[in-house]
Amino acid sequence: MRPDVELIKVTKRYGTTAAVDAISLEIPSGSYCCLLGPSGCGKTSTLRMIAGHESISDGDILLAGRNVTELAPAERGTAMMFQSYALFPHLTALENIAFGLRMRGVGKAERLARASEYLRLVQLEAMAERLPAQLSGGQQQRVALARALITRPKVLLLDEPLSALDPFLRTRMREELKRLQRELGITFIHVTHGQEEAMALSDLAVVMDHGRIAQAAPPRHIFERPASAFVARFIGGHNVLDLPEGRFAIRTDRTTLSPPPGGARLSGRVTAVEYQGTAVRVVVQAANGQSAEALLPDHLFHAAPVAPGEAATLGWDTAAAHRLPAPTPA
Numbered sequence: 001m002r003p004d005v006e007l008i009k010v011t012k013r014y015g016t017t018a019a020v021d022a023i024s025l026e027i028p029s030g031s032y033c034c035l036l037g038p039s040g041c042g043k044t045s046t047l048r049m050i051a052g053h054e055s056i057s058d059g060d061i062l063l064a065g066r067n068v069t070e071l072a073p074a075e076r077g078t079a080m081m082f083q084s085y086a087l088f089p090h091l092t093a094l095e096n097i098a099f100g101l102r103m104r105g106v107g108k109a110e111r112l113a114r115a116s117e118y119l120r121l122v123q124l125e126a127m128a129e130r131l132p133a134q135l136s137g138g139q140q141q142r143v144a145l146a147r148a149l150i151t152r153p154k155v156l157l158l159d160e161p162l163s164a165l166d167p168f169l170r171t172r173m174r175e176e177l178k179r180l181q182r183e184l185g186i187t188f189i190h191v192t193h194g195q196e197e198a199m200a201l202s203d204l205a206v207v208m209d210h211g212r213i214a215q216a217a218p219p220r221h222i223f224e225r226p227a228s229a230f231v232a233r234f235i236g237g238h239n240v241l242d243l244p245e246g247r248f249a250i251r252t253d254r255t256t257l258s259p260p261p262g263g264a265r266l267s268g269r270v271t272a273v274e275y276q277g278t279a280v281r282v283v284v285q286a287a288n289g290q291s292a293e294a295l296l297p298d299h300l301f302h303a304a305p306v307a308p309g310e311a312a313t314l315g316w317d318t319a320a321a322h323r324l325p326a327p328t329p330a
Ligand SMILES: Nc1ncnc2c1ncn2[C@@H]1O[C@H](COP(=O)(O)OP(=O)(O)OP(=O)(O)O)[C@@H](O)[C@H]1O
Pocket: 014, 019, 037, 038, 039, 040, 041, 042, 043, 044, 045, 046, 193
């Protein structure tokens, strides 16, 4: 299938620094793509270049095979949902949603009919006549989502859409986004800081580091085969260890306090024990300074508990160790 969105050596320079450094990426049609990475890695700049809100210093962007590099945002077939929902305070939920069509010259009756349809899509029928101030944060966000979707974009761009919500609402809204994307079958490109959010949502996760793509793959592939120590550390759930045989990423949930026969091990002292409900996190530091942790099911931990300061040995099956590229010499 032809990719919906293609970035070809896309670069964004601010002055002399490259915020986005010649990235190439293909996003398949109808997929949920998350751009993630630490603050300042270039996620938002990339999204804004796709939307046309930021000029491209070098490279090309193709949407559905059409080169849109020089096109204005409204000519691209994209819509953007911002971090701050920016609803008009004096318009009702329904009118806010209809607004996107007013800009496109659609008549009033049709605007309101279509807005009702999208209000239903985000399950807010009962709130049609409310002003934004009379809606909760999550409801305002759904209005903003409907307002972006009503223009029937081919690609919806979302800039940290869940960051202002409390954890409970965030999980609900996450499900909602995924449901909408599936039902509408359009491509979503979603910028997030959160690896858990990206894992939960994406068909394609793109981990960025200093303006470059560190890895782009389905999240399970990234979790099972991180391409570098940076990726393994960023997505979490891994110990990155320099062993005599090389550098490895070992999943913390495959690391135990009872080393398997023939497996690899790291001995040292327990430096932290953290209860997390279903699991207990145990951190061990070896004499050479390397730390590793095991995420143990709570019943296993409580069957043979350890405490900070005690000697302990972490172990793992060698098959669970994923080899990483050797560190580059300093
Ligand atoms: N208008 C600008 N002028 C100069 N530098 C900028 C501008 N916008 C962004 N930058 C720089 O470009 C780099 C990438 O910024 P960008 O906002 O794309 O990162 P990000 O990954 O989205 O970060 P965050 O998660 O903090 O939003 C950063 O170093 C940032 O300081």
